[in-house]
Amino acid sequence: MIANFLRPARGPAELAADALRGLGMLSVLIAAIWYAPTDAGILAFALPGLFGARFIGLRPAADISCCSILLIAAWSNVFDLYTRISWWDILIHVLCTGVLAAVLHSWAERRGVVASAEITPTALTISITAAIGLALSALWEIVEWIGFVFITQDIYVTYHDTISDMAAGGFGAACAGIIVAKTTLIRADAVLPDLQKPAGSSAEDPSLHA
DSSP, X not given: OHHHHHSOOOSHHHHHHHHHHHHHHHHHHHHHHHSOHHHHHHHHHHHHHHHHHHHHTBOHHHHHHHHHHHXXXXXXXXXXXXXXXXXXXXXXXXXXHHHHHHHXXXXXXXXXXXXXXXXXXXXXXXXXXXXXXXXXXXXXHHHHHHHHHHTOTTSOOOHHXXXXXXXXXXXXXXXXXXXXXXXXXXXXXXXOXXXXXXXXXXXXXXXXXX
């Protein structure tokens, strides 16, 4: 996976994706200087996703989509769009959870953790991707709760908000599952080590023939 990260960008689309990653790092610095420390922290939360996309080796279109959505989600908090626009929070949860669930499913598929979408019924692929999205949604709501309790009560946390966010995330992930079932998000030349047995082990135990 390090080879994916160090691989030079090829073509305008890959350069654009790397530019978005650079914008992500610059965003943290801008927020730290001109906005609140919590805003810088929110933008920093996007960095693992931005750089994880390069480590995994996403196709350019998927890479750009992932980075763009993560940056929009982070900056929406800085510009207070979640409270200014009533439906914005739901839309971002649909898009953000959807793209992350699709990426994680594709990564798990290439690692052999889940069966290939090519041989898996579409309904099962959608269900697995939705489950990944719901898990991500639950983790994010826990992070929001921790931020509300221990950092600042400016974070909006209510029962209705939590459940609606998780429902939106699950819906977005299910929709993303349709895309995962129909196309490949990771480059064919991406380096992703398969899960292997420890060195020296064999597929069959010789003692069974003793």
